[in-house]
Amino acid sequence: MALRGLGRRISIGKRCFSSASEVEKPPRDGKPINLFSAINQALHIALETDPRAYVFGEDVGFGGVFRCTTGLTDRFGRNRVFNTPLCEQGIAGFAIGLAAMGNRAIAEIQFADYIYPAFDQIVNEAAKFRYRSGNQFNCGGLTIRSPYGAVGHGGHYHSQSPEAFFCHVPGLKVVIPRSPQQAKGLLLACIRDPNPVVFFEPKWLYRLAVEEVPEHDYMLPLSQAEVTRQGSDITLVGWGAQLSVLEHACDEAAKDGISCELIDLRTLIPWDKETVEASVRKTGRLLVSHEAPVTGGFGAEISASIAECCFLRHGLQLEAPVARICGLDTPFPLVYEPFYMPTKNKVLDAIKTTVNY
Amino acid sequence: MSISLFMSISLATYPSIGHQTKANKERQSEKPPLDLSSFLPHLLDLFSLLHSTMGLWFVRSRLAHHLGQKMASLGALQRRSWPSVSFLQLWNPLPSELVGGFSSNPINRWSDQRFASVKAESAAPVDDRCRYQVMDFPGGKVMFIPEMRFLAESPGERISCYRVLDDDGQTISGSSFQEVSKEIALKMYGDMVTLQVMDTIFYEAQRQGRISFYVTSIGEEAINVASAAALTIDDIVFPQYREPGVLLWRGFTLQEFANQCFGNKSDYGKGRQMPIHYGSNRLNYFTVSSPIATQIPHAVGAAYSLKMDKKHACAVTYFGDGGTSEGDFHAALNFAAVMEVPVIFFCRNNGWAISTPTTEQFRSDGAVIRGQAYGLRSIRVDGNDALAVYSAVHEAREMAIRESRPILVEALTYRVGHHSTSDDSTKYRPVDEIEHWRTARDPVSRYRKWIERNGWWCDDAESELRSNVRKELLHAIQAAEKMDKPPLAELFTDVYDQVPSNLHEQERLLRETIKQHPGDYPPEVPV
Numbered sequence: 001m002a003l004r005g006l007g008r009r010i011s012i013g014k015r016c017f018s019s020a021s022e023v024e025k026p027p028r029d030g031k032p033i034n035l036f037s038a039i040n041q042a043l044h045i046a047l048e049t050d051p052r053a054y055v056f057g058e059d060v061g062f063g064g065v066f067r068c069t070t071g072l073t074d075r076f077g078r079n080r081v082f083n084t085p086l087c088e089q090g091i092a093g094f095a096i097g098l099a100a101m102g103n104r105a106i107a108e109i110q111f112a113d114y115i116y117p118a119f120d121q122i123v124n125e126a127a128k129f130r131y132r133s134g135n136q137f138n139c140g141g142l143t144i145r146s147p148y149g150a151v152g153h154g155g156h157y158h159s160q161s162p163e164a165f166f167c168h169v170p171g172l173k174v175v176i177p178r179s180p181q182q183a184k185g186l187l188l189a190c191i192r193d194p195n196p197v198v199f200f201e202p203k204w205l206y207r208l209a210v211e212e213v214p215e216h217d218y219m220l221p222l223s224q225a226e227v228t229r230q231g232s233d234i235t236l237v238g239w240g241a242q243l244s245v246l247e248h249a250c251d252e253a254a255k256d257g258i259s260c261e262l263i264d265l266r267t268l269i270p271w272d273k274e275t276v277e278a279s280v281r282k283t284g285r286l287l288v289s290h291e292a293p294v295t296g297g298f299g300a301e302i303s304a305s306i307a308e309c310c311f312l313r314h315g316l317q318l319e320a321p322v323a324r325i326c327g328l329d330t331p332f333p334l335v336y337e338p339f340y341m342p343t344k345n346k347v348l349d350a351i352k353t354t355v356n357y
Numbered sequence: 358m359s360i361s362l363f364m365s366i367s368l369a370t371y372p373s374i375g376h377q378t379k380a381n382k383e384r385q386s387e388k389p390p391l392d393l394s395s396f397l398p399h400l401l402d403l404f405s406l407l408h409s410t411m412g413l414w415f416v417r418s419r420l421a422h423h424l425g426q427k428m429a430s431l432g433a434l435q436r437r438s439w440p441s442v443s444f445l446q447l448w449n450p451l452p453s454e455l456v457g458g459f460s461s462n463p464i465n466r467w468s469d470q471r472f473a474s475v476k477a478e479s480a481a482p483v484d485d486r487c488r489y490q491v492m493d494f495p496g497g498k499v500m501f502i503p504e505m506r507f508l509a510e511s512p513g514e515r516i517s518c519y520r521v522l523d524d525d526g527q528t529i530s531g532s533s534f535q536e537v538s539k540e541i542a543l544k545m546y547g548d549m550v551t552l553q554v555m556d557t558i559f560y561e562a563q564r565q566g567r568i569s570f571y572v573t574s575i576g577e578e579a580i581n582v583a584s585a586a587a588l589t590i591d592d593i594v595f596p597q598y599r600e601p602g603v604l605l606w607r608g609f610t611l612q613e614f615a616n617q618c619f620g621n622k623s624d625y626g627k628g629r630q631m632p633i634h635y636g637s638n639r640l641n642y643f644t645v646s647s648p649i650a651t652q653i654p655h656a657v658g659a660a661y662s663l664k665m666d667k668k669h670a671c672a673v674t675y676f677g678d679g680g681t682s683e684g685d686f687h688a689a690l691n692f693a694a695v696m697e698v699p700v701i702f703f704c705r706n707n708g709w710a711i712s713t714p715t716t717e718q719f720r721s722d723g724a725v726i727r728g729q730a731y732g733l734r735s736i737r738v739d740g741n742d743a744l745a746v747y748s749a750v751h752e753a754r755e756m757a758i759r760e761s762r763p764i765l766v767e768a769l770t771y772r773v774g775h776h777s778t779s780d781d782s783t784k785y786r787p788v789d790e791i792e793h794w795r796t797a798r799d800p801v802s803r804y805r806k807w808i809e810r811n812g813w814w815c816d817d818a819e820s821e822l823r824s825n826v827r828k829e830l831l832h833a834i835q836a837a838e839k840m841d842k843p844p845l846a847e848l849f850t851d852v853y854d855q856v857p858s859n860l861h862e863q864e865r866l867l868r869e870t871i872k873q874h875p876g877d878y879p880p881e882v883p884v
């Protein structure tokens with residue numbers, strides 16, 4: 001880290017990273033905390049370990065509407081942690097400029113449902129900053145955090161899962177954690193990754209998910225899926241809050257003697273096709289599941305890719321069509337939420353159908 | 358959270374603009390010159406002919422109140438480049454009480470700075486015209502000057518605030534306002550009280566877990582109801598979310614409100630949106646959408662349609678101080694000015710956007726000043742004064758329609774309630790600040806004093822009204838709660854005008870799943 005400061009002056013484009021080592025799996029030695037506290041810890045560490053890191057967004061000053069930024073202003077001051085005006089395009093654009101000057105800009109969009117005003121900045125600016133300049137410039141220090149997904153009563157505009165839009169954009173990384181421990185390690189990796197990252201946080205789990213999280217600084221690898229459960233009959237792929245739905249489905253399926261392999265994709269782009277492919281080669285079957293509407297969801301990309309590579313290769317083939325259990329092709333509806341959702345039983349039924357195909 | 362931030366907002370004052378320091382004292386006030394031809398007709402009903410023909414800019418300050426009206430000539434009548442006098446100027450007589458309430462040193466500001474600047478300006482133009490060259494430039498003539506002069510970041514003293522009722526509910530002598538009949542006046546009061554009762558009871562229902570979410574309008578009753586009263590039903594409303602009183606005024610029933618909050622089968626939105634996302638085609642009130650500021654440009658497009666159809670109506674859009682930071686707000690004001698459409702932009706500047714105070718939202722003098730930058734006639738009004746809100750919107754509507762022009766109204770008020778039922782505002786603002794606005798500045802009791810003074814209202818009428826509304830609302834809530842949710846089929850309708858094949862297929866699969874796992878689904882949704 002001796003390079004920091006000096007290196008920055010010399011070349012705006014090259015960011016130096018104060019980074020803890022990357023680990024495959026964090027040691028299970030921490031205190032049990034929930035997901036928003038894990039995010040909060042990660043932000044503390046990010047600000048602590050890099051004086052050129054900044055955290056900002058609507059209402060982050062008092063701790064944020066989900067409490068993820070609690071205590072940061074007191075600790076790091078209002079120059080480094082601050083409220084912005086209510087303007088997502090402004091937040092994203094400001095963050096890009098800040099990042100382009102060699103800083104770590106950690107921007108919060110209050111809800112993923114409200115990220116669309118920032119779409120132009122993210123898609124046309126952040127994602128293409130490096131490419132269009134021939135790598136003279138980059139905004140790699142940019143991380144946009146945003147809560148996504150269902151909460152049980154969010155209706156159209158507090159429930160959306162817009163990840164697929166961003167997965168269609170070369171130059172961005174899209175990362176979604178499934179648990180507190182994952183959230184902390186992945187967020188720190190995103191903040192320190194030299195590329196712009198959109199980090200969606202499963203808001204349903206902010207308080208609900210509690211697990212032991214190491215207190216120290218650690219990062220989990222990006223673009224590396226994790227096989228969270230080994231199995232032989234079918235591969236299930238998901239991310240974020242949907243992982244726990246899939247886990248329950250695996251448990252139920254096991255009662256019927258079906259052995260499921262469960263993969264948390266974690267990074268959606270660039271995604272870890274190899275891990276999924278290897279698993280499907282073993283099981284011969286694939287089910288993908290996400291909350292976002294099925295049509296054009298990221299599940300479609302996974303399905304197509306796996307069909308391409310596993311349809312008939314090395315003598316192995318898919319033994320059943322790829323199943324997709326996802327949100328419906330409707331806006332996210334309030335009273336119909338239980339009908340809209342890719343529930344455990346919908347997944348379970350699809351596992352059985354696929355295995356018995 | 359930094360307490361100091363909040364403490365800097367002293368109780369009775371409104372957050373002041375940031376930089377009222379040296380720079381402002383030196384500022385050159387570029388006051389728009391008056392265009393007499395368009396000035397006159399509006400002026401006639403507001404000021405005396407004498408004042409207008411003399412082109413007077415007059416203000417009333419505490420000082421002026423004692424000394425009589427001070428007048429000073431703008432001396433710029435011959436310059437014709439400015440389109441017309443601004444609404445701001447029309448309504449300028451300044452109640453001294455408000456100056457006291459909204460700026461720290463009213464007397465000095467108004468007596469020194471305002472007049473000093475006028476003098477400075479009036480001295481220049483006559484000579485300037487001979488000495489300096491004028492260039493024709495798109496938008497009008499521009500004079501070349503030899504000094505390098507930066508426009509100041511703010512005009513010095515804050516834009517004044519139009520008010521009719523003082524804190525005690527008395528009409529301020531000399532205030533110009535739109536007469537309100539007894540019938541309208543009482544309906545306004547009735548609706549403000551109804552709104553209060555509605556807020557209390559729905560809030561409580563949310564706390565009991567009967568509805569999932571709620572947002573109150575406490576503190577903004579006058580804005581809600583009085584602005585609505587000044588419109589006609591043909592005017593098209595594009596709301597944010599803290600304006601249910603507009604719907605109430607238009608005849609949305611308590612049962613209709615309750616149906617929406619409970620998302621039952623009688624909810625026009627078919628249970629698809631969160632509570633408080635009301636909408637009524639019958640009442641020309643477009644459905645509330647949670648994303649901030651998106652409705653503002655819609656109003657401009659709708660206003661263009663009204664203009665093309667030669668309708669005697671305008672579009673009206675409401676939004677908060679936070680909303681003015683979004684790109685959509687700026688796009689909308691600019692479009693409206695360029696398209697010359699009959700639209701009223703109504704900004705409820707209530708000091709807060711969730712936890713963000715206006716000092717962290719913008720450094721302009723609120724929203725009102727931005728109207729001028731975009732070429733809109735604008736007025737700032739005391740949002741807790743029902744008569745002022747009514748009069749300003751009434752006049753804004755007249756001008757918007759008659760002249761096919763956009764008008765910006767900024768109402769100063771305070772969000773007395775928490776942002777929503779998901780918020781605890783004591784985490785970020787002092788309780789006594791809330792209390793002050795809830796009690797000393799309550800718009801409903803201020804207005805009540807006025808109707809009482811007119812002999813139109815009494816305690817008996819008050820308690821009867823409140824208990825009737827309460828009864829009716831509790832009944833409505835019970836009925837709404839008992840009612841079924843909309844049927845499952847409605848999950849798939851209205852995505853498009855017709856249900857496409859993929860959704861037919863998804864409905865079929867869903868119905869199979871429901872048969873397999875009926876316990877997974879809420880029984881109150883008929884399948």
Ligand SMILES: Cc1ncc(C[n+]2csc(CCOP(=O)(O)OP(=O)(O)O)c2C)c(N)n1
Nearest residue numbers: 114599647648649677678679680709710711
């Ligand atoms: C585009 C967008 N960003 C963020 C939000 C979250 N949000 C909901 S209300 C609000 C504050 C709005 O403040 P203001 O416009 O002043 O209205 P008020 O609540 O004071 O009436 C915010 C940030 C949103 N609804 N839409």
Ligand SMILES: [Mg+2]
Nearest residue numbers: 677678709710
């Ligand atoms: Mg506000």
